[in-house]
Amino acid sequence: MTYLTSYPRILASLGVPAAVALLACSAPARAQTYQYPVARPVQWFVDGGASITQGPTGNDFDNGWTFGTGVIIRPDPPGPFALRFDLSYSRSEATSQFLALNQTATGTPIDYGTMQTVSGFVDGVLETPFNPWVHFYATGGVGLGWRRIELTQNGFYCDAFFCAPGFGPNTLVASSDDTRFAWHAGAGVNFMLPRGESWFVEARYERIETPQPTEFIPIRFGFRF
Numbered sequence: 001m002t003y004l005t006s007y008p009r010i011l012a013s014l015g016v017p018a019a020v021a022l023l024a025c026s027a028p029a030r031a032q033t034y035q036y037p038v039a040r041p042v043q044w045f046v047d048g049g050a051s052i053t054q055g056p057t058g059n060d061f062d063n064g065w066t067f068g069t070g071v072i073i074r075p076d077p078p079g080p081f082a083l084r085f086d087l088s089y090s091r092s093e094a095t096s097q098f099l100a101l102n103q104t105a106t107g108t109p110i111d112y113g114t115m116q117t118v119s120g121f122v123d124g125v126l127e128t129p130f131n132p133w134v135h136f137y138a139t140g141g142v143g144l145g146w147r148r149i150e151l152t153q154n155g156f157y158c159d160a161f162f163c164a165p166g167f168g169p170n171t172l173v174a175s176s177d178d179t180r181f182a183w184h185a186g187a188g189v190n191f192m193l194p195r196g197e198s199w200f201v202e203a204r205y206e207r208i209e210t211p212q213p214t215e216f217i218p219i220r221f222g223f224r225f
Helices: 006-013 016-026 055-060 096-108
Strands: 044-051 064-073 081-093 112-131 134-153 157-158 163-165 169-191 200-210 214-224
Touching: 044 055, 044 081, 044 200, 055 096, 055 214, 064 214, 081 134, 081 214, 096 112, 112 169, 112 200, 112 214, 134 200, 157 169
Parallel strands: none
Antiparallel strands: 044 064, 044 214, 064 081, 081 112, 112 134, 134 169, 157 163, 169 200, 200 214
């Protein structure tokens, strides 16, 4: 009669080293090397958020909103350095204090005002990983900023001699345009996605060198793709 020998008894007869080798060869290969995400060499991005006015700008204009877009170029994708080109728009409403001061100065009723900025920058970005999925980065750059301030009167134009209906819902009373050198510095966090895209949040100090500097802190959330 032929007897079947149990698997544990076979391993015991082979000795410990041979048994280990046999198990290693017979076990399915479960361990796999996982490839962590690497940012793409060229990435476009869109972002938007709040614009927090600072200094004298904060006295004249309330906090507002901002959005932007741009492209990031990485000469060495796994490396820490990148070059970024970005374009952004921001808008804030004038404070009642600013409206009152200009109303007194012009002698014309003013009930609404805005500040709009468009800025374009060339930035350097230095990134360091906290872990494969979360990267911190610092950024800074220079460029040009355009600022426009508009003061309007809602539907009526008045001076010392007469009041008359305006030409639209907001009659322009005064405006100014400036295009000046601008710079910024900031930091952010990049949350990597499996295919190289990422979500990010960034805060930076931005300054346009107008006669009275225009200062604000954009806090933006965005997506890189």
